[in-house]
Each structure stands twice: as structure tokens, then as C-alpha cells.
Amino acid sequence: MRFLFTAGGSQGTVFAMAPLAVAARNAGHDVLTTVDAPLLECAQAIGLPAVQTPHPKEASARLQALLEVSQDWTPDVVVGGLSYIPGLLAASLDVLYVRQYWDILPLRTEPGLQVELDRLGLSGAPEADLFLDVCPPGLRPSPSPTARPMRWIPRNRQGRLEPWMYTRPKDRPRVLITSGTRSLMLNTPGSSMRHLVDQLISEGAEVVFAAPEGAAEQFAGQLGDVHIGWLPLDVVAPTCDLAIHHGGGATAVTFMNAGVAQVVIPENDYAKAIGAAAADFGVAQLVLPAQLPEGINLSEEIAGIAQDILSTPRYQERADELAAHIRTLPLPSQIVLELEELS
Known part of the structure; x- marks a missing residue:
């Protein structure tokens, strides 16, 4: 299987997705990570195969950038979570969609995607085939009963240890x-x-x-x-x-x-x-x-x-x-x- 992971915003999102990406690679699957330019070096530093994608302000343009990547490298699974965009990408490609909470707070919605939602016949965020939650049960302010718990495995840049x-x-x-x-x-x-x-x-x-x-x-x-x-x-x-x-x-x-x-x-x-x-x-x-x-x-x-x-x-x-x-x-x-x- 081919796993496409998407990350943006901060290095914390890259660290959060890395354990599942590494587990997929260790199981023999192909993995590709798409990140904004400031996060490319971070993804590479922790051993994730990564490609830089443009990060325009318009959400629809970010979705289009991911669709262009998918023309060259078509995934079987899209893993994301910061917005509607990974789900819309998976829906457009008709592949599995994994939605992952990064930490303790819920995911945000993304404005400016109504045209894409209408094109796919959706009234809101696409339903995930698997919804992962790394927040320890009991801490999340608004827990989702449909979420599948997953253990948080810290993943950070390494260097020479003392x-x-x-x-x-x-x-x-x-x-x-x-x-x-x-x-x-x-x-x-x-x-x-x-x-x-x-x-x-x-x-x-x-x-x-x-x-x-x-x-x-x-x-x-x-x-x-x-x-x-x-x-x-x-x-x-x-x-x-x-x-x-x-x-x-x-x-x-x-x-x-x-x-x-x-x-x-x-x-x-x-x-x-x-x-x-x-x-x-x-x-x-x-x-x-x-x-x-x-x-x-x-x-x-x-x-x-x-x-x-x-x-x-x-x-x-x-x-x-x-x-x-x-x-x-x-x-x-x-x-x-x-x-x-x-x-």
C-alpha cells in the first residue's frame, strides 16, 4: 500500500504523524510525506521521505497542489488531520482516508472549500475510514465516540547524546x-x-x-x-x-x-x-x-x-x-x- 501523509503548521505536526508513518514503512508499505517548505528539513531529519508542497493562503489552492502530487504518486491511503483538505484529497482520489488528531485539541475546519465540497456532494468534512486519537482518554475536552485510540510515541530530532x-x-x-x-x-x-x-x-x-x-x-x-x-x-x-x-x-x-x-x-x-x-x-x-x-x-x-x-x-x-x-x-x-x- 501507498501511504500519503500531509502536515503543515509546525514541527509538532510532523512529530505527531511520524510514528504511524514509520510503522507503515516497517510493515513494508511505501510512504510519502507532504509538508510546507519550513517543515521539509524537519521531516527529513526524523527520517520521513518528504516532498515540499506550496502553501498558498487559499485552501482550494493547497488542495490542488496535493492533487498534482498525487498525479505522480497516487496513494492508497491519505493520512491528515489539520483541516478538511486531506479528506477532500482522499475523496477526490477515492482512496482510504485516515483522520488523526495531533494532540489534545480538536481539528479545525478550513474556510474557502465550498466549491470542492459541492463538487464531491458533501455538506461537511468527509467521513474518515479510520479516525485516530492520540490524546489520552480523559483529557480531551470534547471526545469523539468514533475515534480509535492510538498510543503517542514521541518522535524528535536526534543528535549526539551526552x-x-x-x-x-x-x-x-x-x-x-x-x-x-x-x-x-x-x-x-x-x-x-x-x-x-x-x-x-x-x-x-x-x-x-x-x-x-x-x-x-x-x-x-x-x-x-x-x-x-x-x-x-x-x-x-x-x-x-x-x-x-x-x-x-x-x-x-x-x-x-x-x-x-x-x-x-x-x-x-x-x-x-x-x-x-x-x-x-x-x-x-x-x-x-x-x-x-x-x-x-x-x-x-x-x-x-x-x-x-x-x-x-x-x-x-x-x-x-x-x-x-x-x-x-x-x-x-x-x-x-x-x-x-x-x-
């Missing part, structure tokens, strides 16, 4: 801070990030900062005695006791998979919903800077919350419970077998 990356400190908790690949959480006013790091270290924690290389070069000299740089989160996460992050879906679920408690400082409403879901389950605390009382120092507030989580066993207990449940979900290899039966 022993500290895969070993847990023996005498102190490890706190990892990250703002993902696009967030500007590092660019906090004044020296508040340095102040947060200093406070965490003064409380006895080891601080690790996961950041793109450009940000690492910019901030390395400002953050004191910390490991900072691009880190493979799938390797480092299991060595951590706490993660402080921006609320990215792939980041949050990677730490859930590793059984790590979290502090979420959301950069937008999407991240706020992710943080709220994690907090409701009891594995995280949500910090909303705009809602803090006047005069409250943000870095001191985060440091205090971090210390509260590290000293309160119920956060780690809930994180362990969630990680254990994630491990019971069907593996991507099992999903590939189901797709083979559908073909």
Missing part, C-alpha cells in the same frame, strides 16, 4: 524549561527568565533549557549554570521531575507519556486549552500571566508553583497514572494492521 541527557540527577530534581520551536517565551521582559532559573537552582533543582539553536546562542550566557540547546525531548523527558513550557500539544503529550508533572504558561488560547486539560487531570498547574494580580512577579509565581508541584506527591502520582494508561493504548503498528484489513 550522558546527562539520558540519566537522572542523583541528588536533586531536574526541571526542564522549553518554549518549543516557535514560541517567544524566552523573550520575557527584563531578566525575568534568568530570575526564574536562579530561583529554581536556589531551591535545589537542576535546570535544563530546551530551545532552538538560535535561541540557545542568544540566551546561553544569560541563564547561568544550565544545559541549554536543542534537546531530543523523547530522550530527556523521562529524566525530568517537572516541565515548564508554553503549552504546545506535542510538548505536553511527550511529557505526559514520560510521566512528568508540568507547569503550563500558554502563549495562546489553543495552548490555554491544553494546559487546562492537563490541570483538570491533576498533572499540571496552569499559569495565566494576564490574570495575575497587580504586583505579582511572574518568575516568582512560577518558581513557587514549581516548588509546590515538586513537594506534593499527588502530581507525580497522577502523572504516573496517566503515563501507565498511555502505555495501554494500541501501538501504531496495530493501526497499520487495521488499515491493511480495510484496504
Whole structure:
């Protein structure tokens, strides 16, 4: 079978689709990934055969670009999830359509596709032959009863590992801070990030900062005695006791998979919903800077919350419970077998 995966937006979508794509390749199937130009290098870095597609603003033009790719490489299965477009592509080609949630929040609709919907006789998003959900049951704000659970398998860029990356400190908790690949959480006013790091270290924690290389070069000299740089989160996460992050879906679920408690400082409403879901389950605390009382120092507030989580066993207990449940979900290899039966 030929599997065509589509991704766009952020590197997190590429990381999320990779486990199923790798499982399909390992089962002997052909795989091709279509990505926007900024994501091409990311897809290649994690071992996905990838082709760049144009990313015009108009949804209909993006669909047309995928149809043109399919003329040269016709799939038997289309896997996507960020919009209606993968489903419309599958419907146009009359092939299997797999719809996949990327993380904790539902998929978005796509404006500007009414002509295509009318052409295919559809009143809404095409029905998927298989609807996959990698969000741990119990966390999704609006669960779909038709979704097939699939285990989240972290997939990240790799590099040369150093022993500290895969070993847990023996005498102190490890706190990892990250703002993902696009967030500007590092660019906090004044020296508040340095102040947060200093406070965490003064409380006895080891601080690790996961950041793109450009940000690492910019901030390395400002953050004191910390490991900072691009880190493979799938390797480092299991060595951590706490993660402080921006609320990215792939980041949050990677730490859930590793059984790590979290502090979420959301950069937008999407991240706020992710943080709220994690907090409701009891594995995280949500910090909303705009809602803090006047005069409250943000870095001191985060440091205090971090210390509260590290000293309160119920956060780690809930994180362990969630990680254990994630491990019971069907593996991507099992999903590939189901797709083979559908073909």
C-alpha cells in the first residue's frame, strides 16, 4: 500500500504523524510525506521521505497542489488531520482516508472549500475510514465516540547524546524549561527568565533549557549554570521531575507519556486549552500571566508553583497514572494492521 501523509503548521505536526508513518514503512508499505517548505528539513531529519508542497493562503489552492502530487504518486491511503483538505484529497482520489488528531485539541475546519465540497456532494468534512486519537482518554475536552485510540510515541530530532541527557540527577530534581520551536517565551521582559532559573537552582533543582539553536546562542550566557540547546525531548523527558513550557500539544503529550508533572504558561488560547486539560487531570498547574494580580512577579509565581508541584506527591502520582494508561493504548503498528484489513 501507498501511504500519503500531509502536515503543515509546525514541527509538532510532523512529530505527531511520524510514528504511524514509520510503522507503515516497517510493515513494508511505501510512504510519502507532504509538508510546507519550513517543515521539509524537519521531516527529513526524523527520517520521513518528504516532498515540499506550496502553501498558498487559499485552501482550494493547497488542495490542488496535493492533487498534482498525487498525479505522480497516487496513494492508497491519505493520512491528515489539520483541516478538511486531506479528506477532500482522499475523496477526490477515492482512496482510504485516515483522520488523526495531533494532540489534545480538536481539528479545525478550513474556510474557502465550498466549491470542492459541492463538487464531491458533501455538506461537511468527509467521513474518515479510520479516525485516530492520540490524546489520552480523559483529557480531551470534547471526545469523539468514533475515534480509535492510538498510543503517542514521541518522535524528535536526534543528535549526539551526552550522558546527562539520558540519566537522572542523583541528588536533586531536574526541571526542564522549553518554549518549543516557535514560541517567544524566552523573550520575557527584563531578566525575568534568568530570575526564574536562579530561583529554581536556589531551591535545589537542576535546570535544563530546551530551545532552538538560535535561541540557545542568544540566551546561553544569560541563564547561568544550565544545559541549554536543542534537546531530543523523547530522550530527556523521562529524566525530568517537572516541565515548564508554553503549552504546545506535542510538548505536553511527550511529557505526559514520560510521566512528568508540568507547569503550563500558554502563549495562546489553543495552548490555554491544553494546559487546562492537563490541570483538570491533576498533572499540571496552569499559569495565566494576564490574570495575575497587580504586583505579582511572574518568575516568582512560577518558581513557587514549581516548588509546590515538586513537594506534593499527588502530581507525580497522577502523572504516573496517566503515563501507565498511555502505555495501554494500541501501538501504531496495530493501526497499520487495521488499515491493511480495510484496504
